[in-house]
Amino acid sequence: MALELKQIAHIETPFKTKFGVPRQAGLMEAPCRVVFEPDFRVAEAVRGLEEFDYVWLLWGFHLNGQKVEKSKGLKAEESWSPTVRPPRLGGNKRVGVFATRSPYRPNPVGLSSVKLLKVSMEVGLGPVLTVSGADLVDGTPIYDIKPYITYADSHAEARSGFASEAPQAVLEVKDPEGCLLKMPEDEADVLRQSLAQDPRPHYQDDPERVYAMLFGDHEVRFRVEGGVAVVVSVKKC
Secondary structure, eight states: OOOOOOOOEEEEOSBOSSTTSOSSTTSSOOEEEEEEOGGGOOGGGGTTGGGOSEEEEEEEOTTGGGGSOGGGTOOGGGOOOSEEOOGGGTTOOOEEGGGSOOSOSSSOEEEEEEEEEEEEEETTTEEEEEEESOOOOTTOEEEEEEEOOHHHHOOTTOOOGGGOSOOOOOOEEEOTTOGGGGSOHHHHHHHHHHHHTOOSOTTOOOTTOOEEEEETTEEEEEEEETTEEEEEEEEEO
């Protein structure tokens, strides 16, 4: 049975591409905004939401189509595999796609629990949600928002398979040239959190390679050597 989903909102974050986005929700304290689409800018629709500390976001992996191998003639919805290689297992062991949070699924739908910081009304935009801890790319379409309810949604004793512990920051971040001073202090702090978690693919470990990521309206370049992420440059786009 086919189901047509309506986009009710989108998210505004400093992460402009997948590279650098937290690998799971809640790993970083990065405030961002959920902005409703014109048809859903109705104050009554969020009445009472401010009484909750967390919300669930149901969203779509809208960038998946860009990764489809055109040489195989696949459509975006056909590009899933029954098994995947999770980064948490080093990218070498295969497990079932339904035992992972891989973005390449039969239905490209994601689910994230984020902290609700504020519900505000903005001229021209209606209700806007300020949230923290999202693992979404800027512009990601949101299909639904539901309140997080502790007694139903929290299971502290539950097993979590190969992801039993939250990934820890693994890199020290150094900025020898003071490049981060070119950014607002709050954005620089979020960027440091991202770099500390090592956004590189797990199979890459070349100390000479310089990586680039888009963060807010800046292009950030860095390299990693000996457990240290060194900021090489920060340039406004």
